[in-house]
Amino acid sequence: MSEIAANNVYWFYKWSLGWQIVLCIIFFPIFIPILVWPKLKIPMWQKIAVLVVWIIVMFGISTSSSVNENSKDIVLNITGISENEIKKDDRLSLKIKTEPVTVDEITINGESATKKGFNTEYSFEKTYPEGNNTITVTAKKGDKKTEKIFSFKVDLSERKVDATIKTTQEENFDGEKIKIDNKIPGLSPVDVYLNFEKRGFKTEKKLGTDYSFWYSNDSSAGIDYNVTTYTEGDVNSVVSVQVTAMLNGEESKDIITVLPFLKYSASLPYENANAQKAVEWVETNFNNDKARVDISGVTYTIYAPTNLLRMLRVEKQK
Numbered sequence: 001m002s003e004i005a006a007n008n009v010y011w012f013y014k015w016s017l018g019w020q021i022v023l024c025i026i027f028f029p030i031f032i033p034i035l036v037w038p039k040l041k042i043p044m045w046q047k048i049a050v051l052v053v054w055i056i057v058m059f060g061i062s063t064s065s066s067v068n069e070n071s072k073d074i075v076l077n078i079t080g081i082s083e084n085e086i087k088k089d090d091r092l093s094l095k096i097k098t099e100p101v102t103v104d105e106i107t108i109n110g111e112s113a114t115k116k117g118f119n120t121e122y123s124f125e126k127t128y129p130e131g132n133n134t135i136t137v138t139a140k141k142g143d144k145k146t147e148k149i150f151s152f153k154v155d156l157s158e159r160k161v162d163a164t165i166k167t168t169q170e171e172n173f174d175g176e177k178i179k180i181d182n183k184i185p186g187l188s189p190v191d192v193y194l195n196f197e198k199r200g201f202k203t204e205k206k207l208g209t210d211y212s213f214w215y216s217n218d219s220s221a222g223i224d225y226n227v228t229t230y231t232e233g234d235v236n237s238v239v240s241v242q243v244t245a246m247l248n249g250e251e252s253k254d255i256i257t258v259l260p261f262l263k264y265s266a267s268l269p270y271e272n273a274n275a276q277k278a279v280e281w282v283e284t285n286f287n288n289d290k291a292r293v294d295i296s297g298v299t300y301t302i303y304a305p306t307n308l309l310r311m312l313r314v315e316k317q318k
Contacts, residue, residue, distance in 0.1 A: 074139045074146040075099040081135075081150050092152075096122040096137065103141040111249075127224060127248045127308075130154045182316050183237040184298055186271025189214050192229045192241055201227065207235060222253045225261060240315040241268060247308045255307050259286055262302075262312050272296040282312065 080094040096106055096113055097120060106113040106122050113122040137148045193203045193214045201216040212235050216227040226244040231237050243265040245258035259282075266282045267275035274296050281300065285291040289304040294317045303311040 074103060074141055074144055076137060076139055076146055076148050078137060078148065081152060091125065091127050092135075094124040094137070096124065096139075098122075098139050100141070103139050105140050107138045107140075109135050125249070127246055128154050129219075129224070182239055182318075183231070183234075184239070184241075184268075184270050184314070184316050186273075187238045187241075187268060188236050189229045189231065189238055191269055192216075192227065192238065196227050201225070209233075219248070221257075222248055223258060224248050225258075227265065240313060241265070242311065242313045244309070244311045246310075255310060256286070258310050259283065262286070262310055265312055266300065266314070268298075268314060270296075270298060273298070286310070 075098065077097040077099070078094060079096075081092065094108070094113070098106070102120075106124075108124050108126075111124070111126070113124040115122045132151065132153050134149065134151045137150070139146045189212075193201070193216045196216045196218075197203055199218070200220075201218045204215045204217070206213045206215070210232060212231050214227075214229040216229070218225045224244075224246045228242045228244075229238055229240075230242070231239050243262065245261050247253050247255060247258075262282050263279045266278040267273075268278075269275075278295050278300060281293050281295070282302065285293075285302050287304050288302065290301065292299060292301045294300075297317050299315055299317045301313045303309075303313070
C-alpha cells in the first residue's frame with residue numbers, strides 16, 4: 001500500500017473512531033444496550049453496576065443544573081415599550097424574554113402573557129385608553145419574583161386629526177384657492193353626539209375657529225366605542241363622522257358583536273338619507289376592508305384591518 005493510501009486509511013480510522021466516541025457519549029443509553037452491551041465479557045452484575053452509576057451521575061448533573069438555575073435571580077428583557085413613552089397608538093404589544101429561559105409564569109397587571117409551543121419568548125397585546133397608564137410586568141419562578149413597572153401615555157390626538165381632517169380648499173387652473181363645500185347636507189353635530197349620549201356615551205367637545213371636534217366615547221363588555229364628529233368653521237355643520245369599535249381584551253368577544261353599533265351609526269339623519277340602504281350595506285360589507293359606497297350624496301367607507309377593530313367613516317360624496 002502506498003504511503004498516501006496508508007495515510008488516508010489512518011485519518012479515516014481516526015475520524016471514524018472520534019465520531020464513534022462522540023456518538024457513544026451522546027447516545028450512551030442507546031448504544032450500550034444495542035451495540036456494546038452484548039459484547040461486554042463481564043458479569044451481568046458489573047453491567048448493572050455500570051448502568052446504575054451512569055444513571056446516578058446523570059441525575060446528579062441534572063439536579064445540580066436545576067438547583068443552579070433556581071438559585072438565579074430572574075432577569076426580564078422586554079421590547080415594545082420604554083419608560084415615559086408617549087404612544088400614538090393605543091395598542092400595546094410586548095415581547096418578553098427571561099433569564100433563566102423557563103419561568104413559572106409572566107403576568108402584566110395580573111393578566112398572563114402567552115407563549116407558543118417551544119418558543120422561549122412570551123407575548124402580550126392589549127388596547128389601553130387615552131391618557132396616563134401604568135403596567136407591572138411580573139415574572140415568577142418558584143419562590144422568586146421579579147417586577148418591572150412602566151408608565152406611558154396614550155395620545156391619539158394627532159391620529160384623530162390625520163384621520164379626520166379633509167381640506168376645504170383646492171386650487172383652480174389659475175392657482176387661486178377656491179372654497180369647496182364638503183359639509184354633509186342637513187346634518188349638525190348635535191344630531192350625532194346627542195343620539196349617542198342617549199345611549200350612555202360621554203362627549204368631549206374641542207371647539208375652534210378653524211376646526212372643531214366632538215369625541216363621544218363609551219366602554220362596555222370588553223369593547224371600546226368612539227364616535228368622532230368633525231367640522232370646519234361653522235360649528236352647526238358636519239364634515240365627517242368616524243365611528244370606531246375595538247375589542248379591548250377584557251372579555252372574550254368576537255368582532256361581530258360590534259355590528260349593531262356600526263349599523264346604528266350608519267343611520268345618520270342627513271338630508272335625503274336612506275338609512276335602510278346604509279344599514280344593509282354595512283351588514284353586507286362588515287368584513288370587507290376599505291369597502292365604499294355612495295348613498296344620497298354621502299360616502300360610506302368601512303375599515304376592517306383586524307379581528308379586533310371595525311371603523312366606519314361617513315363624509316360628503318366627492
